[in-house]
Amino acid sequence: MAQQxxxxxxxxxxxxxxxDQRLLYLYSQGKKISELMQIFARNKGAIKSRxxxxxxxxxxN
Known part of the structure; x- marks a missing residue:
């Protein structure tokens, strides 16, 4: 956990x-997972599952 x-x-x-609202908005605008990972400072799995x-x-994508 500390490493994550x-x-x-x-x-x-x-x-x-x-x-949640921001994620849904950015997702609807076509942002890529890598962009969302940087914006929310979360890993790929967290973004995809949310x-x-x-x-x-x-x-x-």
Missing amino acids: KAMYANAYERWTDED ILKLTGKEFY
Whole structure:
């Protein structure tokens, strides 16, 4: 866990409502996973699983 936190500052942190809204907006604008990882300081799995939870759709880009 410490290694993930060192790489991704928000790893294992709770998603806020504001984070969710921003993620959905950026996702709808076609942002790539790598861009979202940088914006939210979270790993690929965290981004993909949150999008799945919020939209019910897998994210493949």
